Amino acid sequence: MKIAILGGTGNIGKGFALRWSYKHEVTIGSRDDEKAKASAAEYNEILKKYGSNDIIEGTDNKTAATNADVVFLAIRYENIPSVIDLITPILDKQIIVSVVVPIARDRCYIHPDSSTLKIDVSDEDYNANYFCYTTPKAGSAAQEIAMLLPQGTELVSAFHNVPAHTLAELDAELDYDIGVCGNSTHSKKIIFDLTRDIPYLRPLDVGPLETSGMVEALTPLVINIASRNKLKDLGIKFV
Template identity: 35%
Template structure:
């Protein structure tokens, strides 16, 4: 499968790209400008210390979405709607992973404060904006820090809470994300549970600030093995 990471030039997106490229997946970095995406692809090769890598490239968001089997959205909340509108015609029947979190830092507030969107969560907003496309929207990656993702020499000590309404899509997302060393996926339930999961991001950011770190995460314990 080919993975497109829209907004893949930002911290979260770039970390996701690095992890999947290292895992051997074919990854396309998407950006509003192809040149910026191409520069990010060069940066990924530098991070992984391998200029010969052929499984990463940069394209516009639209071209990346058109070429991909699975799409991951990693843009700030203010860029969510325009990005989705620009790629909607290319997401037909594809798995669409939303990692967007509405944080007040995007609107002039603090990064540890969540703000509610009309649809209930950013992921549900994505589902509403992509309605009619057949895209299977799954919420994931919200609670894994960009610092943990980009520190590619280390396993990630964090579970990934995944919510979505399509069971088969979630199964595929689980298998993909668990290729990242150290990460275990937890089925958080239907897409509406993104309302709770997205708020955890603000909590984790606040804890990282308070404890002067960048790697705070969470583990869910006491659940039976899958």
């Protein structure tokens, strides 16, 4: 399978590229062709230590998406519109996968005019250092992406809660569950198979695309618990 990872020069893109390069043709995309090539060379150096040679390619986002079966949007929420604009003219039968989590830091839900929700920031027990899910108007990042993509494009939402650092650490056992949301059984099955290609990851069907917000919102929860309790590489596992 040909996999394009747009924003593949970033934290989560690196892990996806390294993990799938064993079984698939992986191309990482970037706004800058040279940057993509440099990152691909860096990833291939890592793979060499594991006995494989020059298998990840790098190019600009549009070219990467053009030649792919599956296109991962490994970009931040605020960069969605420009990247979708860029790839829309070349979309054909590609399956698009969103891993995007809209996230912000500190006191996101306290309305400035609210009298009941005001917290006395002088209270020394109150530590405002936390992340929260910033719900997009459409309900989730995935639903917003669906509205921007041409009608009929197959879109899956997954991999929101897997930590980038552990994903890129090829010796690490990824004992996590991956919630998969989408409206097409066909494209969900392909993402299930790609998930199983990464040892230990377990794909779980969450529901249609409308359920994506619930899975996306778990990510700031995981980050907050990890940072406040000094727990490394936390993810989600249903037992």
